[in-house]
Amino acid sequence: MNIRSFLIIFAMSSLLHSEENFGIVVHGGAGVMSGLSEERQQQIHKKIQETVSEAYEILEKGGSSFDAVELAVSMLEDSPLFNAGRGSVYNSDEVQEMDASIMDGKNRLSGAVASVSTVKNPIKLARKVAEETKHVLLVGEGAERFARDIGVDIVDRNYFYHEERLKRLLNSKNKISKLNENADKIGTVGAVALDKNGNISAATSTGGMTNKMPGRVGDSPIIGSGTWAQNGVCGVSSTGHGEFFIKYQVAREVCVRIEYLNEELSDAAESIINELNDLEASGGLISIDHKGNISAPFNTKGMIRGSQTNKTDLISKIY
Amino acid sequence: MNIRSFLIIFAMSSLLHSEENFGIVVHGGAGVMSGLSEERQQQIHKKIQETVSEAYEILEKGGSSFDAVELAVSMLEDSPLFNAGRGSVYNSDEVQEMDASIMDGKNRLSGAVASVSTVKNPIKLARKVAEETKHVLLVGEGAERFARDIGVDIVDRNYFYHEERLKRLLNSKNKISKLNENADKIGTVGAVALDKNGNISAATSTGGMTNKMPGRVGDSPIIGSGTWAQNGVCGVSSTGHGEFFIKYQVAREVCVRIEYLNEELSDAAESIINELNDLEASGGLISIDHKGNISAPFNTKGMIRGSQTNKTDLISKIY
Numbered sequence: 001m002n003i004r005s006f007l008i009i010f011a012m013s014s015l016l017h018s019e020e021n022f023g024i025v026v027h028g029g030a031g032v033m034s035g036l037s038e039e040r041q042q043q044i045h046k047k048i049q050e051t052v053s054e055a056y057e058i059l060e061k062g063g064s065s066f067d068a069v070e071l072a073v074s075m076l077e078d079s080p081l082f083n084a085g086r087g088s089v090y091n092s093d094e095v096q097e098m099d100a101s102i103m104d105g106k107n108r109l110s111g112a113v114a115s116v117s118t119v120k121n122p123i124k125l126a127r128k129v130a131e132e133t134k135h136v137l138l139v140g141e142g143a144e145r146f147a148r149d150i151g152v153d154i155v156d157r158n159y160f161y162h163e164e165r166l167k168r169l170l171n172s173k174n175k176i177s178k179l180n181e182n183a184d185k186i187g188t189v190g191a192v193a194l195d196k197n198g199n200i201s202a203a204t205s206t207g208g209m210t211n212k213m214p215g216r217v218g219d220s221p222i223i224g225s226g227t228w229a230q231n232g233v234c235g236v237s238s239t240g241h242g243e244f245f246i247k248y249q250v251a252r253e254v255c256v257r258i259e260y261l262n263e264e265l266s267d268a269a270e271s272i273i274n275e276l277n278d279l280e281a282s283g284g285l286i287s288i289d290h291k292g293n294i295s296a297p298f299n300t301k302g303m304i305r306g307s308q309t310n311k312t313d314l315i316s317k318i319y
Numbered sequence: 320m321n322i323r324s325f326l327i328i329f330a331m332s333s334l335l336h337s338e339e340n341f342g343i344v345v346h347g348g349a350g351v352m353s354g355l356s357e358e359r360q361q362q363i364h365k366k367i368q369e370t371v372s373e374a375y376e377i378l379e380k381g382g383s384s385f386d387a388v389e390l391a392v393s394m395l396e397d398s399p400l401f402n403a404g405r406g407s408v409y410n411s412d413e414v415q416e417m418d419a420s421i422m423d424g425k426n427r428l429s430g431a432v433a434s435v436s437t438v439k440n441p442i443k444l445a446r447k448v449a450e451e452t453k454h455v456l457l458v459g460e461g462a463e464r465f466a467r468d469i470g471v472d473i474v475d476r477n478y479f480y481h482e483e484r485l486k487r488l489l490n491s492k493n494k495i496s497k498l499n500e501n502a503d504k505i506g507t508v509g510a511v512a513l514d515k516n517g518n519i520s521a522a523t524s525t526g527g528m529t530n531k532m533p534g535r536v537g538d539s540p541i542i543g544s545g546t547w548a549q550n551g552v553c554g555v556s557s558t559g560h561g562e563f564f565i566k567y568q569v570a571r572e573v574c575v576r577i578e579y580l581n582e583e584l585s586d587a588a589e590s591i592i593n594e595l596n597d598l599e600a601s602g603g604l605i606s607i608d609h610k611g612n613i614s615a616p617f618n619t620k621g622m623i624r625g626s627q628t629n630k631t632d633l634i635s636k637i638y
Contacts, residue, residue: 138535
């Protein structure tokens with residue numbers, strides 16, 4: 001390296017460091033969002049704001065984006081309002097099968113679980129896979145066994161029981177209500193964050209689709225499709241019709257367009273969501289780039305989302 | 320579209336069509352390949368040549384690349400020589416858990432299965448997931464149930480039994496032989512093909528790693544990591560240390576570099592395998608582009624591979 005290159009790089013890194021941008025964005029799923037009562041909307045706003053606030057506090061104190069996204073997603077998993085963890089929808093066997101993934105953009109450390117039924121917080125188990133095994137993805141009974149061995153919280157099936165969702169499954173099976181089925185297809189939760197050290201992380205968790213086939217796995221636990229984080233580029237968590245999000249590698253596609261085509265975050269994020277719309281694939285995504293910019297496009301009527309950065313105030317939105 | 324653009328596109332497509340390039344490339348895994356007797360090497364060459372020949376015949380007669388890669392992978396699954404289907408290695412529970420995926424570059428139709436234990440040809444089940452469900456990925460017991468429902472061949476566990484591999488597992492558990500464990504980590508099979516209609520397909524199948532944790536899923540069934548096919552760009556099937564291949568999205572990365580950076584196939588394929596080598600992630604990949612060029616780089620001592628195109632003769636190689 002000659003002295004000129006060195007000085008330029010030194011100046012650039014000082015500039016980047018002096019900014020110390022940081023922030024968090026979360027989502028609670030995209031969908032038609034029709035028939036949400038005023039009361040339910042208030043509950044959703046409250047939970048999203050509480051989640052963003054607590055995760056932001058981690059970042060503000062100099063904590064890691066990996067910790068922030070894990071906390072945010074686990075808080076949304078604990079709420080019955082979202083289709084993940086406690087609020088997960090029923091598959092065609094009338095059980096919940098949950099998927100989750102997490103990625104640290106510093107070193108591409110990744111962990112994911114799919115088709116687990118007894119784990120209270122699939123995102124915490126995904127992190128354990130990343131940090132305590134040589135693997136990235138564990139599925140089904142093997143993942144459950146790992147959960148028991150490692151001591152994450154295991155819950156009784158009644159923990160997930162939800163009368164309204166069970167009714168929705170039965171309606172869906174009887175084809176009484178196509179609308180509800182479509183409404184329920186979507187509703188994953190996720191979080192992406194940038195910390196003061198420039199580390200980007202992303203995490204996603206879902207109960208999948210109502211009346212899905214047992215063993216069906218969507219994009220949420222797939223690194224590159226549902227979740228992607230890459231320092232210096234961006235972090236993404238997506239939500240929507242998972243099969244399309246796999247075939248279009250949505251989460252990484254946003255980062256690829258920034259990295260290889262020099263697109264701005266919002267252009268990259270919006271264009272892929274528009275392309276999916278042309279294919280009648282519904283959904284959305286949340287994303288943050290290495291400068292702390294946020295983009296959260298969706299092609300559905302609504303997407304539950306919230307964010308806070310060192311440059312922008314706490315917000316939560318549904319439509 | 321103005322008349323000039325139309326004429327240019329018309330001229331280009333006639334040119335492409337007049338070429339009618341087609342071909343197939345297969346792999347039987349990358350690894351140290353030490354201690355392969357002369358006899359074993361001859362058996363491998365014979366099976367690879369037979370497989371390439373039969374798949375090539377499909378393409379020569381005007382058949383689809385989707386059919387060609389499914390046939391090629393199922394033939395390698397049926398052979399005990401490779402770590403997929405019949406020859407799959409044992410996990411730490413002394414059972415085989417197999418993964419497979421297939422993708423059609425024409426329309427991104429994709430199917431995959433993970434962690435199946437009783438299916439004779441996981442690649443055929445993956446194709447059924449693509450064509451007969453709305454899903455992309457089915458795992459574990461749900462995938463097995465779908466297999467039974469749809470009538471693909473189910474086999475007794477004895478079908479997979481292999482004394483030498485069981486011994487290897489027990490050695491691996493007793494840590495008698497670290498070398499063998501490493502040798503066994505790799506050995507996936509795969510195929511990519513371009514047919515006369517310009518359709519590119521890719522397929523991958525594996526038994527995973529000896530002594531892996533039950534439920535561990537590597538890159539082979541992950542669309543974008545183990546398998547990718549995109550008409551007009553390229554098709555890829557990868558083999559190696561699966562966790563790294565997920566974190567670097569190897570299969571799609573080759574196509575992304577062609578699509579967005581205008582790299583040549585061989586540059587794109589070789590550079591990602593070199594990058595993995597720098598990370599001490601061993602493996603390789605096979606790839607074909609829309610012009611019928613083939614690239615099959617690996618950073619291990621050997622990679623079992625073979626190919627034939629309308630421009631190049633049938634070959635098979637190990638080192």
